[in-house]
Amino acid sequence: MKHSLIVILAIFMSATAFAQKPIPPQPGKQHTNFWIQSKNYYLLTLFEQDKNVSQLLKSDTLLSRFAKQKIADLKSSVKDCKDAACYPEALKFTEGEIQQVGLRLKTLYQSNNALGLMVKNKLVPSGCYSMYHLNGSELLMKAWEEDAGAVNYTIAVYAEGKKPNYPTIDSISYNVKSKGYVNLIYDASAILENEIQPDALFFEPALQAALTYLQINQRADPANYEPMESTVNKLAVDLIKTVKWANYPYTHIMVPGAGPGDLVTALSGEGMLRCRLAAKQYRLGVAPFIMVSGGKAHPFKTKYCEAEEMKRFLVNELDIPAKAVIMEPHARHTTTNLRNGLRLVYKYGIPANKPGLIITDKSQTDYIMTMDGRSRKELGYVPYKLGKRLADTEVEYYAVPEVKQIDPDEPLDPR
Template identity: 35%
Template sequence: MRKTAYRAAAVLGAAALLSLASAPASAGAVRDLETEALSSRLFPLFDTLGKNAAALDHLKAKPEVATLLRARQDRRDACGSDLGCLAQAMVWTSAESAALARAADASAGAARADDGPAAQTKRELDGVNAIVRTFGLGQVPSYPQIDGAGTIDPQETRARLQAAAWLARTPRAASAQGLDPSIEFALALLDVSDRTDAAGFEPLAGGLNAAAMKRAKGLDWKRYRYSAMIVTGVGPEVEDMALSPFGKYHLRLAANRFAAGDIPFIIVTGGRAHPRATRFVEAEEMRKALIERYGVPAEAVVIEPYARHTTTNLRNATRLLTAMGAPLDKDTVIVCNPGQSAAIESPAFVQRNLAELGYEPGKIGRRVSPTELEFRPSVQSARVDPRDPLDP
């Protein structure tokens, strides 16, 4: 049935496609809870603007913004029924991104990152570009083995582009569509590609983390040597394998270290990354093993189910510590195998963080053992960066 529908769409004439693409939006604007969650995670600044009509109108009314938005609309209109052209027209040029960032910096209602709304605007527009190029135009992502859309046939590619184009024009309550459709187009591309990973566990303070979060709120952090133990992921490369061999080793190390009693929480970090499109979330599987195999109390285990790399293992763990109310001027301890531990301690890891994140998620401190490193988190880790749309 699905393939038949795609074939029918594929053989529509150019005139029919054009009329659909340019049809006026309907009056209704309903809530889409899944897209709302994804928008909030990926584009917090534009999501905030979408929920504040006065702030959005204020930004759009600025002459320089009105001019660039009109030019972008003209560029999209010139594409007619060419979906590839339309996707390319959604991309923000460097000049457009810089102009909107300057305007957003002075706009009322803009969400504020630690480095200001202009920097966050630039990151979010770079994120729109990354999504459109990867999931719309077929650009190879930085980590092609686990990221991106994978290999799909041209007919499916066209169906996804057409659906994203329609969705970008179909009203959604509290969206930033009124500013520019590229943001909604990017969200739709992830949706139609079934890559809404970034919103899969929201709100992260609930669900499997609820008991630990409740305990954290009344905790006397001064009683403990470290605020938490961070157990990094090592995703399996075998289909239908829940935990990798190294992952199982990490858990034995973590259970033994937790038994010392000087750490209140174990943060297990690892997303649905290895192998590509696996059904297992590494952090979930690690939590299950700690509780069922090693008897660690559920209220002592916190899952971080998004990270896809060692860099974001540490960044995302820091975000969780912030949500828990842990003091960021207190050390944590990273527990992992000797090879990964040595890599985290190396100068090359510093450079990798700077290249991929733009900052260090914290400072690596004293080596405690071949499998343990002290780590002091950084508030810079709170910066949302949708250039990695599966884990911003």
């Protein structure tokens, strides 16, 4: 998308239009898995929850046959597989299957049928696939391809042990060559065989496998603290409704986290110093909120969340009101600190046409000023627009609509 169009959209689209509202949980849906699934595989979640679409897909002869074949593949793996790699491989989608299903979805799509109405009323407004700038059946196909690829990626990393983008913090928790792992992965497939219903939708065996593998790796990161607007961010969300934004040059102060180097330290020295810089500017009236960003990332399998620990430090040690601190507890990298913070700008109704102010140490500010290339490489786009650098430790940034795009190869922080 051209820069001019991005600016126009950012200014003239209301925060409500871009509000990223979660799909309501279904009765009996496990809460943790609901958040993990809907954040990672949004189209597949819509397929399940839209009853008319679900019925359309189940009644289609080709897709029904596809579903039966995937269930048969699962059953065969439980019966015949002898090594750990065999079980997950049987569940992934092949390139041919992804293409075949995509073409079938395109054929089934009509602008006024269940699929067409779902695309128009749910898929497009979600912004989850907005980077592709497609509509109608083309968007449906692309969203399917992305979700299927995301399922495959999750299985590859958290069952097969393939290296993720950031192996030091996001790798599988097991030795995939050990005898014990063969038994574990067999048990996972056997339980899936028992749980998958005969009338399952065509993608559900693979989807449920991906969720199971994340679960046994204790990787529930996308679900942490959700729904945040009624938990950790409730006080701030309530306050947002009353703020007179014209009284402030910035809507919020963004503080990126810095993970400690060991498993027993809750908050790093860098994190403390960044909070002190932000607290000073907050007291000067620069912005009504401090947004702290960072998940449970560093070191590997840490129990401490950077955002939570920074909020605790701001409130308990620096006397910042709890209602003035917004937690963004999912980002795992500097690129996603900014991306996820801007997602909350849209989600919580903060004016998107006003800048935020990033406050961090000089070395990270230097890095942020040159981070566009990394963002394009890892995310496929730049999820922010930088403004002026005001000081060694301060730089303005602006929202762009593409921030809601799902990241299909980051299952621990997809959106």
